[in-house]
Amino acid sequence: MMIGLVYGALFFWPVVPSKPNVGDLPAYKIKIKPQSGLASISQQLQEQGISTPSIPFQIAARALFVASKLKPGTYLLPNNASLGAILLQFSRGDRVKESIAIIPGMTIWQLRNLIDSHPALIHQTKGMSANELMQTLNLNYPGLEGIFLPDTYIFDPDEPDISIYRQASQAMQKQLSQTWPQKESRSPLKTPYELLILASIVEKETGRSSDRGLIAAVFTNRLNKGMMLQTDPTVIYGIGSKFDGDLRKADLRRDSAYNTYMRKGLPPTPIAMPSKDSIQAAAHPALSNALFFVAKGDGSSHFSQSLNEHEAAVDKYQRKSKATSH
Incomplete structure (x- = not known):
């Protein structure tokens, strides 16, 4: 009975922002680093202005059976959330998401400017040459133009920008590998890359x-x-x-x-990024x-x-x- 009361109290333990003016906001952002244990997560929360004593935090996480399920990322926490509610949010991975849209017909210069200027990305590729970026992506094409599939890509805040290039290039390779074997027999195209070139002209x-x-x-x-x-x-x-x-x-x-x-x-x-x-x-x-x-x-x-x-x-x-x- 007593143990149940303790667990219940911990679940509803109020999480109070300790930074000035944070308590006046309806919600606030918290970031949990990858590969963080319970003690580390508790410390990170305190460093970001959230009052979460380490021992109650760890006990509550174990009591809710989520100690090994807390996921890294950026979270938007309601200002009146309890310790239990926050732990369940961390375990669900209910994180803040960002997005970036590659528009059909966009050129590689426009795409690089778009990614370089996105405020939620870590800009590891800014200033890289085309060859350096190609090598980082482990790709072998005459150039970067056209090899990224137009789409909206979802990512976590503070994600490295190379992940966007990687997602988009892999999506394009998948699209080409699915389409190329089905092309019309009258087609004069000799390689999937030629298909990409022609598609870019059609796009423009x-x-x-x-x-x-x-x-x-x-x-x-x-x-x-x-x-x-x-x-x-x-x-x-x-x-x-x-x-x-x-x-x-x-x-x-x-x-x-x-x-x-x-x-x-x-x-x-290619002369642009062609759509599907x-x-x-x-x-x-x-x-x-x-x-x-x-x-x-x-x-x-x-x-x-x-x-x-x-x-x-x-x-x-x-x-x-x-x-x-x-």
Whole structure:
């Protein structure tokens, strides 16, 4: 009976913030380090301004059978929480979570800036070269562009930023390994990396998702016929940070590895992070003989099989909306 009363008292033991003004907040953050024992967790709580005497803390944890179940991480604790309630929260791993979103079409420069500036990450990779980051991730690609799958990634506060790169690169490798064996037999693509390159072009060229398969078909048909891809986004990618938003005729005549107006075939690397939908479209293009498309000005495109039809569409839609033709 007495033991039960003691355990009951410990469960409802009030946890009182000892830092000034903390008691006025509805909740407060506490961080528990990885591989911490009971005594260490109690000490960490005290150091962060929470009044938790070590002996009652350890007794209560054992009484609730959670002594070996307390999980590290950042927790948001209610200001009026009891010792028992906090211990159960620690054992459930009911932690604060952060997120970061990789947007389809984002370039590696944009992604690195996004990760470098996220306040909840530990920035271990900031300043790393592309090769250093590639080696850290144990990857072997011509570059970092395109190899991280767009998605929203959830993580614990103060997690190393390399974990985001690792999650996103592993997700992309999984996506490619699932999609590549199922690609259409008429596809001219020779490797999963070429699939990634084509998917990145489809991503940057797609204004309306319903056109994605047809855009993939145009580039697939051009590759199969040995035609130049003649796609503006690759030229813009080759210009890089110097691009001022206005693609000029001189840019199309300036040779570079990414100028698909002057060189046949795919560019040497992806030009952005393609979505799952663009990867699927590149592997399974629509059944179409279209070789050309022009933006109509409303997000959609007009597709043509012949040059004459295409030129008529360019006259119609460019004069109307000053769209870019391909």
